[in-house]
Amino acid sequence: TKNVAWKAALPGRGHASPIVWQDQVFLVACLPERQERVLLCLDRRTGRERWRRVVIKSPLETIHRLNSRASGTPATDGRQVYVTFMKIDGRKIPAPNVGTPRLITPGTIMVAAFDMAGQRRWQKEVGSFISAHGFNTCPVLHEDLVIINGDHDGEAYIVALDRASGKERWRVARENKTRSYVTPIIREIGGRTQMVLSGSKSVVSYDPSSGKRHWSINGPTQQFVASMVFDGKRFFVTGGYPERHILAIRPDGRGDVTDTHIAWRARRGAAYVPSPIVVGPYFLLVADSGIASCFQATDGKRLWMERLGGGHSASAVSANGLVYFVSDKGTTTVLRPGPEFAVVARNEIDEPISASPAISQGNLFLRMEKHLYCIGSKSK
16 A cells, blocks of 8 residues: 555456546446446546546457457547547457457447547547457547547558547558557657558558658568557567567658668567557567566667566556556566666556556556556645
């Protein structure tokens, strides 16, 4: 209980991370007994539930044992909260792109917007979704758009909606039609706005205002989950399946840059699910198996490789120059990035976790299996 500001019981299940806006904490959950997918708003200072809204009511989709039916982390601009869920269409079909034959439930991606008081503003079905691993996509906000990555084992796409109305503004096809779960990142680089993501047998940079492609890299493998990071000079990829790769990519290319813009590559210690992080000159990641690595971001020199213990699904976060890695069993290892492996602290909460931590106003928010923890001093 040391340094726990509050602990709040959560309904249902979900792997989506919490997000914080001022004194409101938002997160999503699936209530399986009611077949409901809900958006929750909690008070940041106390953990008390302010409101709860049912986004959709739909029979439960088939999922991978490591997934949930509420895995898409919401996004907010302070005016509206944007959420995504899957709504099945009632069929069962043979799972594509799997080693073991089985039936799965296809459906559509549902996107909804609620105001900060919990009033639904719009809801839209944006396209089909088929995956043996179940659903996850996290909304990305850019200017007046909300952007949805629809990578799946069918007619895949990326689609941009108008934030105010939900009206479709642009759509691009993802021609490799292979499931991936990567959240795009958007950066301003050399006079170009780039939205970059790995997934579906490629790494691609788009203009988020129009969907126009800047550059692309073939592969280096088929499926990806971890999102990319950027250190101001290079994009970094870790993934995927069936092969694991770590890539550093120069961002100034045009067209196919597969043979020209990979700055460095590594294979050992690559992560599939947890996203990596960059802190100063260091690129850090933890593999799903719990083995962490620290590289020099400039040239890919591995400075150390150490076992943290336990499996890892949550992505790393940083604050005050430290990096926080949270294991599936609820152990947080706090590291100081540098040429030597330096553990500052290890803290345990005896509860499973798959969501990534959120940090706001001096507090660390951990969405465990059944509770949301606020770590730090009590908020005023």
